[in-house]
Amino acid sequence: MPSIRAPASRQTATLQVAVKCRPLTDNERRRSRHIIQVIDDKNVAVLDPDISKGYLDLIQNRTKEKRYSFDHVYAPGCSNTDVYKNISPTVLGVVQGLNVTVFAYGSTGSGKTYTMVGSRNDPGLMVLSFRTIFDQIKKDDSSDTFEVSCSYLEVYNEVIYDLLEKSSGHLELREDPEHGIIVAGLRRIKVHSADKILELLNIGNSRRKTESTEANATSSRSHAVLEITVRRKQKGKYGSQVLRGKLALVDLAGSERATETNNFGQKLRDGANINRSLLALANCINALGKQNKKGLAYVPYRNSKLTRILKDGLSGNSRTVMIATISPADDQYHHTTNTLKYADRAKEIKTHVHKNIGTIDNHVEDYQRMIENLQGEVSQLKKELADKEHQLSVKPTEKAADNELSWLNVLSQETGENVQERINLQKALFELEETNKRNRMELQHLDSAIARPQVGE
Numbered sequence: 001m002p003s004i005r006a007p008a009s010r011q012t013a014t015l016q017v018a019v020k021c022r023p024l025t026d027n028e029r030r031r032s033r034h035i036i037q038v039i040d041d042k043n044v045a046v047l048d049p050d051i052s053k054g055y056l057d058l059i060q061n062r063t064k065e066k067r068y069s070f071d072h073v074y075a076p077g078c079s080n081t082d083v084y085k086n087i088s089p090t091v092l093g094v095v096q097g098l099n100v101t102v103f104a105y106g107s108t109g110s111g112k113t114y115t116m117v118g119s120r121n122d123p124g125l126m127v128l129s130f131r132t133i134f135d136q137i138k139k140d141d142s143s144d145t146f147e148v149s150c151s152y153l154e155v156y157n158e159v160i161y162d163l164l165e166k167s168s169g170h171l172e173l174r175e176d177p178e179h180g181i182i183v184a185g186l187r188r189i190k191v192h193s194a195d196k197i198l199e200l201l202n203i204g205n206s207r208r209k210t211e212s213t214e215a216n217a218t219s220s221r222s223h224a225v226l227e228i229t230v231r232r233k234q235k236g237k238y239g240s241q242v243l244r245g246k247l248a249l250v251d252l253a254g255s256e257r258a259t260e261t262n263n264f265g266q267k268l269r270d271g272a273n274i275n276r277s278l279l280a281l282a283n284c285i286n287a288l289g290k291q292n293k294k295g296l297a298y299v300p301y302r303n304s305k306l307t308r309i310l311k312d313g314l315s316g317n318s319r320t321v322m323i324a325t326i327s328p329a330d331d332q333y334h335h336t337t338n339t340l341k342y343a344d345r346a347k348e349i350k351t352h353v354h355k356n357i358g359t360i361d362n363h364v365e366d367y368q369r370m371i372e373n374l375q376g377e378v379s380q381l382k383k384e385l386a387d388k389e390h391q392l393s394v395k396p397t398e399k400a401a402d403n404e405l406s407w408l409n410v411l412s413q414e415t416g417e418n419v420q421e422r423i424n425l426q427k428a429l430f431e432l433e434e435t436n437k438r439n440r441m442e443l444q445h446l447d448s449a450i451a452r453p454q455v456g457e
């Protein structure tokens with residue numbers, strides 16, 4: 001059975017982080033001040049939104065001005081093509097059997113969809129990527145054959161839907177030793193031209209959940225993932241091998257503050273769900289940043305569907321680009337510095353890249369690697385669970401001396417959070433142990449299949 005295996009040549013790659021500042025919108029031009037100063041193509045400053053500060057504040061360093069450095073910084077005049085020029089070599093790795101992830105991260109209305117999807121005059125990174133992939137395939141003068149396929153999904157209120165199916169049901173995530181996290185039942189359509197993907201992208205976008213909010217007239221209420229897979233069949237002296245590259249292009253829904261949006265009912269609930277999964281993503285970015293600075297730290301991928309889908313892109317086998325989008329308006333200061341804080345941490349994240357080479361072999365190595373990873377996760381979760389239980393049992397006695405009502409409130413809230421977290425951990429543990437059990441059975445199966453004498457031997 002063909003299997004995609006990791007060859008010995010693994011490379012460590014650092015997450016590429018770029019910041020893109022959009023222009024002020026017509027509305028903002030009337031009421032807001034521009035507080036983003038792009039110093040050069042790698043450095044950006046966010047000016048203090050409070051212009052009343054005087055000379056004394058400045059020399060006493062009481063200004064809220066902040067400076068950051070990134071791999072690339074794009075000023076409001078830059079087009080999506082300018083951004084794409086710097087990521088195109090990474091994206092084209094997909095034709096050589098590499099996995100690539102590009103995701104836009106930023107608050108609502110900061111320009112994520114504009115960057116990923118774009119407009120007719122300024123096509124976004126999704127459109128530019130698949131155009132260059134097909135150009136590259138056309139230019140290839142080897143005898144290799146290529147097969148390109150595409151899928152498009154959205155995560156809305158923690159439920160996964162297929163954007164290429166007219167009335168898609170709820171889809172589930174599964175862990176697969178060969179392909180990592182997969183979405184069971186997701187439609188994957190074979191495509192022969194960039195125009196066909198554009199057509200599918202437009203169909204998918206018309207099905208995507210968007211709403212008009214106070215912050216953005218067409219605000220995306222779901223996270224969307226467009227995945228393009230390139231299978232490259234190479235015929236060599238010793239038979240054929242298959243390279244399988246995967247490009248994931250992600251347009252996240254925007255984080256927002258309920259107080260700023262005036263949302264209520266379903267919109268408010270959507271917002272809370274969006275924030276929850278983005279918080280889960282931010283927590284993973286934090287943990288991964290810490291992991292690379294200080295050694296091992298548990299990365300809570302299982303806290304949301306979004307983070308499970310992005311797991312490979314954040315730490316596994318993928319070259320990854322994060323485009324942090326920001327608005328230049330002074331009333332967005334809080335959002336902007338928050339986005340830049342996470343983008344700054346993401347610079348620490350490392351991934352481990354290798355070509356996906358399919359050989360006529362068995363799955364044993366894939367399963368063994370997966371079991372090792374899951375076992376690591378199980379013992380980390382057990383430790384966290386024990387810590388939480390310990391915290392729960394000591395808190396009441398520690399705080400018994402304090403009789404104030406406010407303490408009771410704090411305690412009941414903390415206990416509630418703690419219990420919820422324990423439930424989540426227990427669920428994750430149970431799920432992991434089930435997956436582990438299934439993998440062991442599969443491994444035994446494979447072992448006995450290998451042990452059986454082959455026909456003709």
Ligand SMILES: Nc1ncnc2c1ncn2[C@@H]1O[C@H](COP(=O)(O)OP(=O)(O)OP(=O)(O)O)[C@@H](O)[C@H]1O
Pocket residue numbers: 021022023025076078106107108109110111112113114115216218219220221252253254255325
């Ligand atoms: N580079 C740009 N040039 C011109 N207009 C832009 C640019 N980037 C964003 N805009 C405009 O800003 C507005 C908000 O952009 P967009 O919808 O892409 O934000 P978003 O981050 O995807 O928001 P949400 O998270 O709410 O979906 C839109 O009107 C869009 O056309």
